[in-house]
Amino acid sequence: MTPPIAPLQNPEIRIKDPLLEPIVEKVRAGVRITETEGLQLYETNDIWTLCSLADEVRRKWHGDIAYYNINRHINYSNVCALSCKFCDFYRKKDQEGAYEYSIEDIKKEAQGAKESGATEIHIVGGLHPWLPFSYYTDLIRAIREIAPDIHIKAFTAVEIVHLAKISKRGRDGNAGISSVIHDLIDAGLGSLPGGGAEVFDDRVHDEAFRGKIRGQQWMDVHRAAHELGLNSNATMLYGHIESRVERLRHMSLLREEQDRANEDSIEGKFQAIIPLPFIPGVSELSHLPGPGGLENLRTIAIVRLMLDNVPHVKAFWIMQTIQMAQHMLQCGADDIDGTVVWYDITKVSSSSTHQECTVKDLERAIIDAGFTPVERDTLYRKVQRNGTDWSVLD
Ligand code: SF4
Structure with missing residues (x-):
């Protein structure tokens, strides 16, 4: 029947x-x-x-708008003091494949980004044990000098806590975190990315990324950034050892934090939530299958429904694939991220780390999915463009 x-x-x-x-x-x-x-x-x-x-x-x-941006990623070093089980990116110093960019390398990247008309440079890396704090402010200043109009979105909450430690402000708690972010803003930082959140749960933390900051500390960093006027994003790495219940708790905690920021009229906010599917690669969790297509669709849709106070849900095409991102635009997502180029974090073990979509590819994918493509900057302002020249409309 x-x-x-x-x-x-x-x-x-x-x-x-x-x-x-x-x-x-x-x-x-x-x-x-x-x-x-x-x-x-x-x-x-x-x-x-x-x-x-x-x-x-x-x-x-x-x-019917779907957003994309023209951006470049810089993963300044894969040397990391930690060894998160799901991570396929990190290397130990002197291990084959370990690298770190000099400030000159960063300048070249910034020049390339400027020449390509990028509106954003997205910077993250490992927790390098020996680079001094000045490296990070110099890095931002170098980009500012070469490409003053490009928005710099840099350093996950995990890196910010690491920077507090190496600049001897680790024991100052939230005041130390605020002071680090303040110095980075002074150098030219424009916003924080959403990485490092993984899943806010102590069991998952202890099993999969022991040594990394816990959920509360991640939230404290983003609150400090928001209080200093920076916007940020928030990720959720799903499909490894966490349960669906733990994912939902993660979503609730983000929702509560956004409520708090709204109630306290804090200037900075979470702009976008970005569910990231776990990609086994050659990580210590490579025996796990990772989430399937339907789980990806369910998760993006549920994130849209749970996070009723965050404006944007991003289908990050580089981890979801362009084809899955198209489906996701019909299931709650409104943004598929950008043109990217050289995204090392999830692709280090593959034959090429060159991850790039042209504007034409992104626009065609959005139109095929039934939406109107709109180029945005990091702060979701519409971009007006003539070749590589651009300005924001509002
Ligand atoms: S996820 Fe980040 S902190 Fe953990 S090992 Fe990889 S680079 Fe290091």
């Missing part, structure tokens, strides 16, 4: 799983969903209702 189909509130959505009806009603009424309801969304077979609902919410925020 065919199961009954619930009465249609929106002809676009045919609710096949009656358990989802109250959730659909809540979301449409603008009522926040709970972690328990998030779990129901993870467990339902009615993926179409889930994705259609996330699409409704995404369209309320952004209509």
